[in-house]
Structure formats: structure tokens, C-alpha cells
Amino acid sequence: MAIAKAERLMNLALCLLGTGRPLTKRELRSSIEAYLEAGSEDSFNRMFERDKDDLRELGLVIETVENFEGEVGYHARRDRNRLPDVSLDAEEAAALQLAAKVWQQARLAGAASGALQKLRAAGMPDSEVGAGSYDALEPRIPAREAAFEPLMLACRDRRPVVFAYRKSNSAKAERRQVEPWILECWRGHWYLAGWDRDRRAERVFRLSRITGPVRSRVGEYTAEVPDQVRVRETAERWAGEGATTESALIQLRQGCGYPLRARATRMRELGDGWEELEIPYGHGLDAWLAEFGPDVVVLEPAELRADIIDRLRAVAKG
Known part of the structure; x- marks a missing residue:
């Protein structure tokens, strides 16, 4: 969700929750800056209806009051939008904290840590929200790609x-x-x-x-x-997984290509910062090895070496 829209939805929710009476569209538009900048009345109406539907989909209970001061009023009563007390055992709390740690490298990190803050705001003590003996675990799923x-x-x-x-x-x-x-x-x-x-x-x-x-x-x-x-x-x-009985022999620069080491059936040091690995050879291995660039040198089979050279030359020409 775009940051501007998320901010607009938050402002609308706060307005609907923060008053003791229904608010008309006219009052909401004058209270929320994004609605003031919406332009025409039609643009505002479309934006407001979409936002109202989005908040309802997120779980906010919004009541519609007909003929409120001659207009339609909208209200989100606190008693209908209050969560029950949250109670988790140690294993459940640990699972939530570990799930939040998983997304530390993604743009979801804010939402994940925010979920833990909501648990604390709901009255759950830090001793329960924290994972306790699970703190040593550091699961991560890298999600750095903008896509x-x-x-x-x-x-x-x-x-x-x-x-x-x-x-x-x-x-x-x-x-x-x-x-x-x-x-x-x-x-x-x-x-x-x-x-x-x-x-x-x-x-x-x-x-x-x-x-x-x-x-x-x-x-x-x-x-x-x-x-x-x-x-x-x-x-x-x-990547050539589930490979046949064939094998490929490669040289790998030390400190690189850990997924290749995990698949190696044989490995020995060559000196000068290089190691020799034997790995299963199947369809698609050429594309995978080419991604390691100068850190991998294919020794055999000859057709695999030729395929990778062709791939790298095609990229270099581009």
C-alpha cells in the first residue's frame, strides 16, 4: 500500500473513532488534508468511498447514520471496535516474535515490529511478547528486491x-x-x-x-x-537439482558460492584462494553457475564449460 494512502486511511480511522457522534462527509473532508487536496467533489466522493471500503475490509466497523443533521453521518464506535484481551502462551509469543524477525530485511519490517507493539499496547507484558529462550534464533528471509x-x-x-x-x-x-x-x-x-x-x-x-x-x-x-x-x-x-548420475567439476573462489558447497559431493583445496568441487550435473546448471561470474571456473564436462562461456559472452555484448 502506498504511504500516502496508508496515512489517509489512518487519518480517516482516527476521525471516525475519535468523536462521540457521527461525522458527515463534509466534516471529514474539512478535517483530513488529503481530502481537501482531492480537487472536485466527484474525486473526493470516489476517494472517500474507496477508503471507507478499505477500512471495512481491514476490520473497522463503520456505521452509517441516515438523516444526521440532514445528511448521512459515519461513525466507528469504540465499543464495537475494541479487541478482547490478548493472551498468549510462551510458545505462541515466541512464534510471533520469530515471525517478526524473519522480515527484518524487508520493507515489511515496520509492520512486523508494529504488530509486536500492538500486543504491548493491548496490555501484554514485555516478558510475554519477548521470545525468552528463543532470542538466540535469528531467522531471516532476504527480501531486498524492489519488486x-x-x-x-x-x-x-x-x-x-x-x-x-x-x-x-x-x-x-x-x-x-x-x-x-x-x-x-x-x-x-x-x-x-x-x-x-x-x-x-x-x-x-x-x-x-x-x-x-x-x-x-x-x-x-x-x-x-x-x-x-x-x-x-x-x-x-x-539449477540442476535432482540431477542424474553425471557430475561437473568446477573451481570455486574461497569465501564465495556457499550454495554450491552445500551441493558438493567432493571438495578439496587448491591453494591461492581456490577450491575444487564436484557437483551433480543436470539441466539448468549452466544458467546457475553463470550467475557466480568470475568466482567459478568450469573444468568439465566440456559442453557445460562451452555453454557458460556462450552465456557470459552474450551478456558482455549487451
Whole structure:
């Protein structure tokens, strides 16, 4: 949600909750700066109706009072919008705190920490909100890509999106029209699964390869969303997971390529800051290895080495 809209919704909620009587649209417009800047009366009415619907969807109970001083009044009574006492056991409180820590590297970090603050504001002591013996655990899901938040919201709201996407073997990005289904993290990278309208097929996109902004589009989905979307299986095929009995021999710079070390069946030090690894060789391994750039040198098989060289040359020409 854009910051300006979130601020406008918060101001509207505070106005509706903070008075002892209903407020008319005229009073609300004069009290909220964003409504004063809305321009025409029609623009304000459309904005107000959308905001009112959004607040109701978020759970705020807004009552409509007919013929209030000759107009329609709106009121959010505190007694109807008060949460019951919150009580969590130690395991539940720990789970909430760990969930909040997961998003420390994302733009959701503010919302996650805000949720814990709401628990404290509801009267829950710090000893219960804190994870206690779980404090040593530091789970994190990296979500630094700018595309993460708009795609997450698009998946939630079932909104088509448009973005520019550069494939691993291409130097230029191409425009994609996608109906997003789900986001999933695998080996430290985020992937989006959805329906590619131009190719009329299911596709998986790595968020780090999305260039430029993600733009939402109006309209309903044209393809049915499947009950199960297997994002990881597709990403594994790209990376050569579930490989055959074949192996690839590579040199890897020390301190780099930890996912490759995790897959290695054999490893030995070569000196001068390099190590030799033997890893399973399957479809898609060339695209994955190419992403490590100068930190990886493929020794064999020869066709894998040639494929990676071709990929890197294509990128260099771009």
C-alpha cells in the first residue's frame, strides 16, 4: 500500500473513532488534508468511498447514520471496535516474535515490529511478547528486491502486473504481462509463479532479474489459479537439482558460492584462494553457475564449460 494512502486511511480511522457522534462527509473532508487536496467533489466522493471500503475490509466497523443533521453521518464506535484481551502462551509469543524477525530485511519490517507493539499496547507484558529462550534464533528471509512488495500485494489482491524481465542467458530485458499466483523463497532467492499472458503458459520468474518498476493492471485473471503451485521444483530444475548420475567439476573462489558447497559431493583445496568441487550435473546448471561470474571456473564436462562461456559472452555484448 502506498504511504500516502496508508496515512489517509489512518487519518480517516482516527476521525471516525475519535468523536462521540457521527461525522458527515463534509466534516471529514474539512478535517483530513488529503481530502481537501482531492480537487472536485466527484474525486473526493470516489476517494472517500474507496477508503471507507478499505477500512471495512481491514476490520473497522463503520456505521452509517441516515438523516444526521440532514445528511448521512459515519461513525466507528469504540465499543464495537475494541479487541478482547490478548493472551498468549510462551510458545505462541515466541512464534510471533520469530515471525517478526524473519522480515527484518524487508520493507515489511515496520509492520512486523508494529504488530509486536500492538500486543504491548493491548496490555501484554514485555516478558510475554519477548521470545525468552528463543532470542538466540535469528531467522531471516532476504527480501531486498524492489519488486517484492508490489508483487506480494498483487498476489494477495489478484491483480495482473507488467514488468521488464531479463533471462539469465539474455543481455536485454523483455516486457512480461503476468497474472501473479505466489511468491516463494528458495536458496536465498525469491521467485514468482504465475500465468504469462503473452506466452499463454505458467512461468516462474526470479525477482532479482526483474528490472524497473512492477506496474499493476486493472482486470480479472484470464487463467485459473491452480490449487498447488510448485515453485521450488521449477527452480530446482533450473539449477540442476535432482540431477542424474553425471557430475561437473568446477573451481570455486574461497569465501564465495556457499550454495554450491552445500551441493558438493567432493571438495578439496587448491591453494591461492581456490577450491575444487564436484557437483551433480543436470539441466539448468549452466544458467546457475553463470550467475557466480568470475568466482567459478568450469573444468568439465566440456559442453557445460562451452555453454557458460556462450552465456557470459552474450551478456558482455549487451
